[in-house]
Amino acid sequence: MALPRQQPPLWALPVAQRPSRLWAALPFTAAFILLFDIGILTTFTALVLLLPLAYWRPTRLAYRCVGKKAFGGLLVLVVQLFSPTELVLTAGEGIDHDKWVEKDAEGTVSKVLLPAKGIWISNHTTLADWLYLWSFTYLSSHSPSLYIALKSSLRRIPIIGWSIKMLGFVFLERNWARDAKPFARQLRQIGEETNRGGIDEKLALLLFPEGTIVTENTRAASKRFAVKTNTSQRSPIYASDYYTLPSILLSHVPPPELHLHVRAFPLAAIPLGDLSRLRRGALDNEGSAEEKAAFERWLRERWTEKEQLLARYRAEGSFVPARASKPKTARYGNAEEDDDDDDDGRRPGEHVWPIRLRHPFVWEALAAFCFFLPFLAVFFLWQHRALALEAAKHAAAWVGLSGGAVAGTAKAAKSCGCGNMAGQAAATAAHKLAGEL
Structure with a gap:
């Protein structure tokens, strides 16, 4: 007698091959849309009511932090309620492996310790990347201080586009001839506002150097670029075929887990040339041809290492080796870590965070909706x-x-x-x- 063939889980199938979940997921989808839209509207309304604070320099930073913190909490909340998953965190060079993660009494990650200020560079595999990266900033307490470089067309989206513009995000035309001066101006403003917050003020500027996600449609262009620049091609596995924002948030088929590998490079270790030129009013100075070439080589080397890490993950299911010693830290220490596997079968150096709000849950959930104060204010003014x-x-x-x-x-x-x-x-x-x- 033949045994029934076991069906693969939905997340293992490309989105186009999955059976329709429209009716099965309809109650959850309706609840998500309602909750998320209310969160968007409360944050947007708060930004509008407090808009005068955005035009006064001493309060502009706090104004933007309020909106980002609320929206960051909202993203964590909707992932927790409608598409629960977990981040598997690992670290490479530049991170103190003994001190970068804090855990609660249950052994679950509650916080990660990263440098207060930094430019965060990530690969770009799906349009859902930002959802989980912003969730990660909640864990590192960078959510109120996050800036993301986005394509300029997004600013025209009603409410959402207007909100991210008020939050000070960076918009690019993806044409350097048009972007150079506006980009420098936006970066100077971000730097000035952050410095007004003091030396401990956090800053995370998130960039996606790849620009466009890797799909079957962009594969030919990627191949031509690889041949032109004599660089290795990216993986033919297209994450966007399996994970999209609709499939994650509307069909409620999240990835079972996401692996996020963190490396940190101190400014002194990056070949940026003579930084003394980059004083106020001189941000249009991009350095000499030799300095730009040196930085480009450095960045390509990091990208090659990233591809090697991805190859390890595809072969072994982890960014870290099973029993090898961990990489040496470049800045924060070289302490050794216990090589024994964790009780849950994880490799040494793997830390798990189920994406969720910290306790008390209700208080943070209300904060994600700005405690509904914007709606109450509008209602009071109308009455x-x-x-x-x-x-x-x-x-x-x-x-x-x-x-x-x-x-x-x-x-x-x-x-x-x-x-x-x-x-x-x-x-x-x-x-x-x-x-x-």
Whole structure:
């Protein structure tokens, strides 16, 4: 008697070959759309209500942090509720393997410790990359300080595009002739705002150097580029065939786990040339041809190492070897780690984080919706719009009267004829205050 053939799990099938889950997943899909849209609207409404803070330098950084923190928490929440999965975290050079992960009493990762400021560079395999990378920034406490370089067309998406523009994200035309000056200007503003936050202020600028995800349609262009630059081609495995935003969030078929390998390179180890030229007003100086060539070689070497790590993962299912010693750290220490496999069968150096909010769950869930305060504020203003208009009229009348009174004080001070310094100072202050009003 033949045994029934075991069907592979849905996540192992390309999206195009999966059976339709429209009706089976409809309740979860409707709940996701409702919850996510409410979260988007509360964050957007908060950004609109607080918009004046974005135009005042001392408060601009805090303004953007509020919106990013809320949206980052929302992403973690919807993944936790509708497409639960876990990140398997490993580390390479530049990371202190004994100290970079903190765990709770249950042995689950609760926090990762990374350098406060950095440019985060990632490969780009699917349009869902940003979803899990932003979730990871929640774990490293970089979510409120995240900036992502995006193609400029995204800024025109209603509400979402407007929101990411208000949050200060970087937009690129992907044409260096048009991008060079705006990109430099945006980076200078990000740097200035971060520096105003102090030396401990976090910053994570996320870049995808590959630009376009790898698909069957882009394979030919990738091959031509590899031949032209004499570099190795990328893997013919297209992650976008298996994981898309609709398949993850609407069909609720997430990957069973995601492996994220972190490496850190201190600024001094990167051939960036003479950085003394890059003072304010000189960001358009891209360095000499030799300096640019040196940096390009360095980046390609890192990309070659990335491909080698991916080859190991495809062959062994992990970025780290089973029993080999871990890579030496370049900056944060060289302490040895126990080579024994973990109790759950994980390799040494693999740490698991089920993507979820920290406790207390309810408090953080409410924070992801800005505690619904924007909706309450809009509702209050609408219910009391007549009172608000009346208060505005009284405020305008008070300003007019105060301005007249101050102007009169200034005139009297000028005509007193005493000529003392106190009178002149009072007249000057009165004129300034009248001008401000």
